[in-house]
Amino acid sequence: MQTFLTDIDGTLTMEYSVNCSGGLQPFEFLCDWVAESLQCPAGEAEKRIRAAGDPETTCWFRLLERLNVPEGPLWNFFCEYYRPRLSIPEDTVEMLSFLKERNKRVYTATTNSRKITLVKLSLGGLADTDGSPWISGFFGGDSFDPALGKFAPDFFQNILKAGGFDPAQTVMLGNEMEHDARPALNAGIACAVLIDRTQTRDFYRDGKIIHVRNYRALRENLPELF
Ligand SMILES: [Mg+2]
Structure with missing residues (x-):
């Protein structure tokens, strides 16, 4: 083959089947990070994210690229998010x-x-x-x-x-x-x-x-x- x-x-x-439900959820982090980068309220950040693409089906790193927001913090967030989970x-x-x-x-x-x-x-x-x-x-x-x-x-x-x-x-x-x-x-x-x-x-x-x-x-x- x-x-x-x-x-x-x-x-x-x-x-892992451990309970990791606490802490910041990924979409909250995404909105917060975009809000901080674009210096706008989180609600406005969410609107801009959704205008850049459907977050259900579009890779979030691609959405950040479209919004001209650096991806490093999202990468670090996901590393910490998945570390106790898998x-x-x-x-x-x-x-x-x-x-x-x-x-x-x-x-x-x-x-x-x-x-x-x-x-x-x-x-x-x-x-x-x-x-x-x-x-x-x-x-x-x-x-x-x-x-x-x-x-x-x-x-x-x-x-x-x-x-x-x-x-x-x-x-x-x-x-x-x-x-x-x-x-x-x-x-x-x-x-x-x-x-x-x-x-x-x-x-x-x-x-x-x-x-x-x-x-x-x-x-x-x-x-x-x-
Ligand atoms: Mg599988």
Whole structure:
């Protein structure tokens, strides 16, 4: 296989189920930061944000760029926001290094925007604000129109077309049957790997769907995939 598409949440990251509901919420921070930068009240800042794009579907870093507001504080906010909420497991780091050593191309296929993906990967030392040496490209929630990411029915078809990928040489890494494995296979992608770090069995296969407990088990049990 040449191309590895990967989901982010629950696939490259592991999410903690701790209660983190306190503290400033991201949209409040965004409004406050725009208000401070543009020296206007928070209500006015929110109006300007919404005039720059729909915050539900537009990457907020792009909105800041359109408003001429520096993005550094939003990056730092998100790093602190996600730090108690998720981690990058060791087998993710090993897997991405392994794929890079073998010159495989890894692209994200996620509803996360490129920047939010970078924030999350940066928590494991895998990225910074400029990019990630382990990731060749990013297909995020706002990559195609409509900006629905994985919730768009033709998301994987669009990725294959945009990347010029041969579906027979493409694998999807994910953690959800409904949003990762099934739509990828429906688009003609050769196989899907579903990771569940809580499952008891290391590895089992169900046709084109490969279930693993971690990426070590994938490499050990299916070396021909690489
Ligand atoms: Mg996921």
